[in-house]
Amino acid sequence: MISPSNKKYGLAAVRTELHPIYILHRRHFRETSLILECLSADYGRVGVVARGATRGRKRGGETMQILHKYKIAWTGRGELLTLTALEPLGATLNFTGEALFSGLYINELVMRVTGRHDPNPRLFAIYDQTLKSLAEPEASIEPILRRFEKVLLDACGYGLELTVEVENGEKIDPSRDYVYIVEQGPIHIQSGKPGIVVSGETLLALAGYHELRAPQLIEAKKLMRFVLRHYIGDRPLVSRALFHKPTSDAQSI
Structure with missing residues (x-):
């Protein structure tokens, strides 16, 4: 496997061996191909073209599903790279209803943040x-x-200060309210x-x-929406709209 730290994308051809990925998103490309957005531990988020994936059963296009884990190689x-091999990896996770919508939501977040x-x-x-878990x-x-x-932001270098009041260094008091300022942290509510x-x-x-618990979940959702908007912008999340369709009473995202 080529070291991912040797970032020669655009300068020299890269060829990898099989390694684990999840498919975050897929879309049709030209007549018979797919573009797959994948998440890899060693290479981060990568875009690969699965050429001929929708022509019959070539390259198993019907099995290239989002939220599924595979081993792939590319060159x-x-x-945008070219898929050269794909194999299923591990047991298939089954998602239905709110869990499925939630999986689509975290995929979209990863796509927007990374x-x-x-x-x-x-x-x-x-x-x-x-x-x-889902x-x-x-x-x-x-x-x-x-x-x-919360941990997505931590892992991407946008970690939240949650335990200390940033203006005076005092520990957060669970009985008090604070004003949270993005890229700073919580401050005393009377600061204005x-x-x-x-x-x-x-x-x-x-x-x-x-x-x-229930009361904190309501506040936590509002806080995370507020913070995430700062990093991903005002363009609506497509996956969030799924939770507002008449057939779904989900309120998680």
Whole structure:
């Protein structure tokens, strides 16, 4: 396997051996091919072309499904590479209803927050564990999503300060309210500075000090939406619209 730190994309051809990935997104390309956006521990997010994938059963195009884990290899140069091999990896996770929509949501978040060719083994591990949690029977969807949003930002270098008031260094008091300012952290609510109001109890729950319970889940969702908007912009998330269709009463994202 070529070291991912040797970033010669666009300068010299890259050829990899089989390694684990998840498919985040797929779209048709020309008449018989697919473009796959994949998440890899060693290479980060990569775009590969599966040539002829929709022509009969060549390259198993019918099995190239999002939220599934595979081993793939590719070759090429530049932003878009060419798939040379693909094999299923591990047991297939089954997603239905809100868990399926949630999987699509975290895929879209990864696509919006990350750039291509930026290796991030921690993000891959977090993503892998989150999908397994979502696929469990009776999974508690909202806490899983809030944890993923928080750790996604951590893994990508946008970590949230949740345990200390940034202006004076005092520990967060669970009985008090704070104003959260993006790229800074929580400050005393009487400061008058713009931000989103959040309780100390919710901040500490997001930090992992205790379980996110119903009251904190409402605040945590508002806080994470506020913070994520700063990094992904105002363009709506397509996956979020699925939760507002008449056939779904899901409120997790």
